[in-house]
Amino acid sequence: MAILPQPGLMKQYAEKGSLKPLSPDVVSEVDKNFSPYWKELGSSGDKTYGVMIKAAYKSILWYRPQAFSDAGVQPPTTWQELVTAAGTLQEAGTTPFTLAAGPDDSWTLTDWFENVYLSQAGPENYDKLAEHEIKWTDPTVKKALETLAEIWGKPDFLNGGVATATKTKFDESVTQAFGQEKAAMVYGGDFAAANIATTNAKVGTDAKVFAFPKAGDTAPAILGGDVAVALKDGEGAQELMKFLASPEAGKVWAGLGGYLTPNKNVPPDAYADPVAKELIGQLQQAGDAARYDMSDLTPAAFGATPGDGMWEALRTFVQKPDDVAGTQKKLEAEAAEAYK
């Protein structure tokens, strides 16, 4: 058995014939515990190969409650409230955001974009864009970029301005917010808790999360995740896969902390860690609208290469937030090349 970090990778291997499909027994277990979207991610052609065993929840913003209470703002629920809160924080003398837009860590920018896009354009368009059935020059992309520019386009909102933001690494951005207390909010998935643990701030009291604000009608729920696949036929492997797909396996791991699962039959109470409990609530609320991280669904040349493709196009957009059309053209050109 192997555990792969990207469904795209799983599909490549499945097409090469390196993976063994799940037995009907396991597939029925998957059907029982996962929504069709997650089953589909673990499938290639008409066969199911993988079980999503672990998720990274990417639709949250981390914030410093102290900075929020000093400025008298509440965690926002809509994009408009987020922009207003950022303005108020700035008036109170606190820089609202740190942005990790360094060339190696521009994946945070793709996550921002995905959250806004999923929220505004909806899950169907999201899927189409991920498959490049919608062009990046589409008006929905334009709207999402314009929305992002309401925050990215204000250098005063970003710690150190654009010059610092476009060189900041992800771990640095978390340290700037919670270690040096230079900003009130930072984007990071649930895994950012590990980075916060290296500072003096305590997760849950000095560092809290709120759901990524809705920029449109859909509450965004973006996940990354690991998919387990079987490399060999054999009863043992299928039994283990079946166990991994079951709620029991999820409950055990959830009790140990640092874990989220898209398995809908693992109850929130099974999670030991309060932040995880909150996140799983959000995730289960999103239900069928939850989507996998788009940049991990696209070809790696477009969605996962530092200094290239979507990463660099969005990083350039942070430097030139007025140039929405140019950014779209660049994204489309890069995508056209990567999908060919």
Next chain:
Amino acid sequence: MKAPKDGVPPAATAGGAAAVADPAPDPPRKRRSRERLTPPSWLALLFLLPALALLGFLVVYPIVYSVIRSLFDATGDAFAGVDNYTGVFQGRENLIAVRNTAIWVVVAPSLVTIVGLFFAVLTERIRWATAFKLVVFMPMAISFLASGVIFRLVYQQDPDKGVANAAMVAIHDTFAQDTGYPGAGPRGGGDQPLREDAGGVATTGTHSAGQSVLMPLVKVKPEYVPDGAEPAAQPPPAQAGQVTGTVWFDFTRGGGGEPNVPNAGETGLPGVKVEAVRGGEVVATATTNADGTFTMADVPDGAYTIRLPADNFTAPYRGAEWLGSTLITPAIIGSYLWVWSGFAMVLIAAGLAAIPRDALEAARVDGATEWQVFRRVTIPLLAPVLMVVAVTLTINVLKVFDLVYIIGGGDPNASVLALEMWTEAFGGGNDQGAGSAIAVLLFVLVAPAMLFNIRRIRQERT
């Protein structure tokens, strides 16, 4: 005990000279001795075989395979012709890599050679020369990766972290001290008592002598508020001919508080310059006290705009953007200089020691100045060494990777061909065809320099 059995004197087996000098002009014997001198070709081949096999496997095969691979597309199945080669010169990222490589090849070797020459000549003249050389040479002992990490820190944007910007800020601040409240400004939205005015802040309405002015500012960063600041007070009552007022940070901790009024818990901003302006002309000035109040005396009659000039709000000097798109390649070349100048210095110093002293003495006796001696005698005599250093560095520069990879941190503006080769082939591009094409191109570029060095070594032998 082979020699006695053969009946040949031991001297003959020891070397060719003895054999050739054999007085006996016996042809068969001569042939025999020649056979002994050169081993049979099959034996030579046998001895060379391990080396040849290793070289073939590690050098020739990869080169040949790279050339073949570069003619196929990403999957390796379809023949792509020269598309991969033309692709090197297409696309913004690739063109930047080509441009940067050109900059590197032109600038870095000559710069390092010049600095090395400079150090070598200087160390000839100073005491403790060995200690100095040791220090300059020391970076060579550090791995490039570690050097890259060091210089990434050196070039950090934040002057609290990056020593380059810390030095620039320190020098700047000795000449011009920034004071004030960078970033501060009036509250946004309509109907506010203050507005932005050419980088500064001015009242929306006008005021005249005998009036008091409230000047609420927001966006004040706590770290810029001096320790001596006191809670904001109401402006003192204005006497005839006076304009009084308060400049304060109009934000109550925790929100709430009536805007545009100095509430309890709000801080006055000391040290702010205030001007009364009419028609672009400053008629009176004042500076705020610890509680933010100010009093302008001797204000003539008339209506004035009260202004906080822009120098209250100038952003502090933060140094250069070393890792920005324009400076990043020069910055990385700087770190390369740090690593390699010791190497150049040691080679050139060795060449310098080998220069015949009498040539220099003769020039001095003939009345040449030190500069003329250096320019007309030392440099021409050193030219071969300088050439070797520059050419070796050129070869080295074409394959520079570690420093660019670490300091550039993936920024395409720093990319060079060697890095692009890796990115295309393995670092996400997954196109080994394109990567191989760049590799072959680099090989072609390095080849003339290699040939030059080989020819030089041959010349030195003869």
